[in-house]
Amino acid sequence: MNIRAVREGETEVLVPVHLEDVSFPPSQAPVFYNPAMELNRDISVAATAAFVKELSARRNMALSDITYVDALSASGIRGLRIANETGIHATLNDWSEDAYQLIRQNIGHLGLEDRVEATRRNANVLLHENRYNIVDIDPFGTPAPFLAAAARSAVHLLEVTATDTAPLCGAHLHSGIRKYSAVPFNNEYHSEMGVRILLGKITRELSVNDRAMSPLLSHATRHYVRTYLKIDKGAKRTDSMLEQLGYIAHCPSCGSRQAFSGIALFIPKECTRCSSERILAGPLWLGSLHQPEFCNMVLNEIENRNLGTKEQARKLIELCRDELDVPMFYDQHIICKRIGVSPSEIEGFLTALRDRGFAASRTHFSGTSFKTDADIGKIEDILFSLR
Numbered sequence: 001m002n003i004r005a006v007r008e009g010e011t012e013v014l015v016p017v018h019l020e021d022v023s024f025p026p027s028q029a030p031v032f033y034n035p036a037m038e039l040n041r042d043i044s045v046a047a048t049a050a051f052v053k054e055l056s057a058r059r060n061m062a063l064s065d066i067t068y069v070d071a072l073s074a075s076g077i078r079g080l081r082i083a084n085e086t087g088i089h090a091t092l093n094d095w096s097e098d099a100y101q102l103i104r105q106n107i108g109h110l111g112l113e114d115r116v117e118a119t120r121r122n123a124n125v126l127l128h129e130n131r132y133n134i135v136d137i138d139p140f141g142t143p144a145p146f147l148a149a150a151a152r153s154a155v156h157l158l159e160v161t162a163t164d165t166a167p168l169c170g171a172h173l174h175s176g177i178r179k180y181s182a183v184p185f186n187n188e189y190h191s192e193m194g195v196r197i198l199l200g201k202i203t204r205e206l207s208v209n210d211r212a213m214s215p216l217l218s219h220a221t222r223h224y225v226r227t228y229l230k231i232d233k234g235a236k237r238t239d240s241m242l243e244q245l246g247y248i249a250h251c252p253s254c255g256s257r258q259a260f261s262g263i264a265l266f267i268p269k270e271c272t273r274c275s276s277e278r279i280l281a282g283p284l285w286l287g288s289l290h291q292p293e294f295c296n297m298v299l300n301e302i303e304n305r306n307l308g309t310k311e312q313a314r315k316l317i318e319l320c321r322d323e324l325d326v327p328m329f330y331d332q333h334i335i336c337k338r339i340g341v342s343p344s345e346i347e348g349f350l351t352a353l354r355d356r357g358f359a360a361s362r363t364h365f366s367g368t369s370f371k372t373d374a375d376i377g378k379i380e381d382i383l384f385s386l387r
């Protein structure tokens with residue numbers, strides 16, 4: 001395998017040489033490496049650094065005693081960066097012989113032998129046999145086959161990427177149902193649907209082990225979803241986490257939506273606004289997606305680090321921090337098209353919502369989307385009034 005050195009953040013990593021043919025996908029290389037995921041990795045470094053600083057202070061632990069596993073490492077670039085740029089202990093695992101050899105070479109290249117180890121195991125076996133303070137799952141496509149083992153293994157933090165956005169968002173409905181044991185639907189807020197279907201699945205995997213999660217940060221960016229979940233244990237915490245699972249009833253005719261949380265449910269199919277038949281999605285996560293204090297800690301890390309995607313990362317995390325934390329976002333353009341008015345400039349429109357006493361924010365999901373506690377009827381009234 002031909003290799004070359006690339007630099008991301010503060011870390012130089014050896015990766016396979018990419019063929020000149022740009023149609024050659026990273027997943028077809030002898031060892032996977034995708035330069036387009038630098039933003040994801042930059043945010044991972046900042047989020048993990050923020051988390052471990054707080055964990056080491058709270059538990060009086062040395063950073064090098066905090067254990068992290070990159071269970072699906074490929075070249076190891078993600079775990080190598082986390083070990084090198086945060087100071088924690090890392091296990092880099094991949095079942096491919098080529099990947100394992102490249103990881104070993106990379107550990108030597110960076111001189112990290114004292115606190116980074118390479119393993120060549122089936123990720124599920126490794127996770128079932130070991131506990132780690134932090135578990136990171138960054139697979140090809142769906143993380144679903146690894147979630148049961150990851151939910152047992154992660155003691156304090158679980159980090160998950162999913163790149164199978166079509167099944168998650170309901171564009172490939174049956175695949176989504178098979179992978180996530182839930183029914184997504186593909187509509188104007190499909191990216192948030194994907195985040196919440198993934199979190200719903202993780203919630204159910206954790207609850208089997210009497211473990212609970214609270215999302216610290218979750219984002220849907222381009223073709224993937226990434227989430228950082230604080231893990232706690234105990235039956236009571238798990239029960240209250242499960243109360244945040246539920247369903248969304250969506251009316252395709254008038255655009256109204258209603259969330260139903262809890263386990264015992266009766267969901268009327270008829271839309272309360274226009275009497276059309278509603279579509280149901282779920283079970284999915286209805287709780288918060290971010291903790292603003294954690295987002296501030298991540299922003300602080302981004303500010304103080306040498307990151308290739310600093311500006312993009314800052315903008316994304318600020319939007320997450322400031323996002324009204326309720327399901328689901330609205331898309332102004334889609335509503336305007338349905339009711340036949342021209343869209344307004346987004347900040348002016350948000351001010352109009354706030355002036356009428358509603359909470360409102362932009363979202364990280366798209367430039368035309370917003371979140372509010374106003375219902376669709378009130379939103380339409382405001383859009384008509386701005387004509």
Ligand SMILES: C[S@@+](CC[C@H](N)C(=O)[O-])C[C@H]1O[C@@H](n2cnc3c(N)ncnc32)[C@H](O)[C@@H]1O
Pocket residue numbers: 031032033034037070071072073074075076077078093094095096099121122123124138139140
């Ligand atoms: C998408 S790549 C990982 C990318 C990497 N985390 C990064 O940031 O560049 C997925 C890797 O998982 C490995 N893999 C897939 N299934 C596995 C399993 N069951 N156990 C261990 N490794 C596995 C593949 O060999 C591949 O290298």
